[in-house]
Amino acid sequence: MNSIQNLCDQFFERHKSFLVENYPGIRKEVLIRELEGLCDFRYSREDFKKTPVYSIPENQMDQFFSKLLTGMPLEYITGYSHFYGLEFEVNDHVLIPRSETEFLVEKSLEICHKMKKDQLDIFEVGTGSGAIAISLAANLNEKNSITAGDISTEALGVAKSNYSKLLYQIPEHSQIKFIESDRLTKFEGQCDFLVSNPPYIKSSQRSGVHKAVDSYEPHLALYLDDEQYRQWYIHFFEQIFKVLKSTGQFLIEGHENNLEQLANWSKDAGLGNISIEKDLCGKDRFLKGSHPNG
Ligand SMILES: C[S@@+](CC[C@H](N)C(=O)[O-])C[C@H]1O[C@@H](n2cnc3c(N)ncnc32)[C@H](O)[C@@H]1O
Numbered sequence: 001m002n003s004i005q006n007l008c009d010q011f012f013e014r015h016k017s018f019l020v021e022n023y024p025g026i027r028k029e030v031l032i033r034e035l036e037g038l039c040d041f042r043y044s045r046e047d048f049k050k051t052p053v054y055s056i057p058e059n060q061m062d063q064f065f066s067k068l069l070t071g072m073p074l075e076y077i078t079g080y081s082h083f084y085g086l087e088f089e090v091n092d093h094v095l096i097p098r099s100e101t102e103f104l105v106e107k108s109l110e111i112c113h114k115m116k117k118d119q120l121d122i123f124e125v126g127t128g129s130g131a132i133a134i135s136l137a138a139n140l141n142e143k144n145s146i147t148a149g150d151i152s153t154e155a156l157g158v159a160k161s162n163y164s165k166l167l168y169q170i171p172e173h174s175q176i177k178f179i180e181s182d183r184l185t186k187f188e189g190q191c192d193f194l195v196s197n198p199p200y201i202k203s204s205q206r207s208g209v210h211k212a213v214d215s216y217e218p219h220l221a222l223y224l225d226d227e228q229y230r231q232w233y234i235h236f237f238e239q240i241f242k243v244l245k246s247t248g249q250f251l252i253e254g255h256e257n258n259l260e261q262l263a264n265w266s267k268d269a270g271l272g273n274i275s276i277e278k279d280l281c282g283k284d285r286f287l288k289g290s291h292p293n294g
Contacts, residue, residue: 004056005049008032011065022071022212031068034078038064071212084135086169088162093154095221097131100279101197104253104286105135107277108195111249111288112140115192123243124148125183125196125236128221130159130176132195134166137174144174147191149181152220156180184239192245197253198236202226205255233262237269244271244291251277256284263287 008031012019019026036048039056053061067077075081075096081088083097084105090096112120120142124133126149133148150156156178163176170176179186183198201209203225213222224232240250250271254262259276266274272292279285 002053003049004032004035004051004053007053007061008035015069018069018071023068023074026074030074034074035061035064037078071215073212073216076216081129083129083131084139086131086135086138086166088129088131088134089158089165090129091158092216093152093218094129094158095217097129100285101132101253102135103279104195104197104251105132105139107286107288108132108136108193108251109139111251112136112142112144112193115247115249117192118143120144120193121189121191121245122146123184123187123191123194125181125194126150126198126221127159127178128155128197130162130178132197133159133176133178134162134170136195137170137176138166140174142173146174146176147179147187148176149179149184149187151180151182152218153180155218155221183236184243187243190243190245190248192248194240194244194248194250195252196250199224200253200255200258202229202255202258205257229258230261230265233265234269237266237271240266241270241291244294246291246293248294249273249290250288252287253285254287259284259287 008028012028012031032049036045038060041048064077073096075090076092079089081090081096084102088097122136122144124146127133128150130148133146137146160178181187199222201223203223206214206223263274263276266289270292271289272294274289276284277286277288
């Protein structure tokens with residue numbers, strides 16, 4: 001009898017070099033765990049491993065293994081990704097949330113906490129799966145109202161679905177409103193804190209992007225044309241200047257080679273206290289600043 005365990009062992013051994021190259025850190029156990037999730041198996045992992053292959057719907061297993069051999073990111077195959085302790089639905093309309101961005105959330109929580117306000121108004125630009133806004137909402141102790149925007153209708157659909165699925169993890173003092181908006185154009189009012197992980201790779205930097213990222217993740221989430229780049233950010237910083245309250249602060253994720261430029265453009269737009277902050281790998285990753293009076 002061929003069991004799930006045997007099948008995964010055989011598949012792993014046969015395609016080991018491809019799998020290791022395309023899925024850093026992958027192990028046989030990961031295949032078994034993901035397959036178990038896809039099959040919605042209700043008993044123990046040990047039982048699942050011993051389950052005869054014929055008792056699992058064939059098309060689900062075939063699809064899983066054939067997608068793996070295309071190099072499609074595991075998160076798009078399984079339809080979910082873990083971020084800041086929560087499970088987010090993802091599909092090819094949204095970026096797979098990254099560990100650098102978990103650090104952005106960590107730093108955002110620190111900034112918000114240090115503001116010592118009873119009520120926080122927070123804006124997020126480019127929410128994608130909703131990972132940042134929802135993680136903030138789930139972890140802020142202060143009463144808060146978050147407006148999270150994206151230019152993509154499809155991405156907003158994913159963000160809203162994640163919000164309703166994760167609502168049970170979000171305290172009553174946190175609220176999120178999702179809106180379709182080009183940067184801050186449709187946002188109303190002002191905020192204490194603005195956070196964003198916008199598209200930040202210049203089209204000329206595309207050759208440095210990992211093949212799987214370039215092939216499968218939405219280009220709207222990743223790239224800006226070189227010709228458009230400067231104007232896109234200048235307009236964004238001008239909008240930020242207008243929406244920040246006088247004590248307001250912002251934190252934006254960016255490309256290590258472009259943050260110096262972003263720092264200059266943000267200063268030109270009148271923003272103050274600009275600094276470039278590193279990620280956990282020691283790379284320049286974030287631009288921090290505030291309203292000039294902040
Ligand atoms: C790098 S992804 C970040 C997604 C998510 N916040 C995260 O950190 O995983 C950038 C997001 O910005 C959105 N976006 C691109 N251009 C935009 C624009 N002009 N205005 C608002 N959102 C935009 C994309 O659709 C994408 O969801």
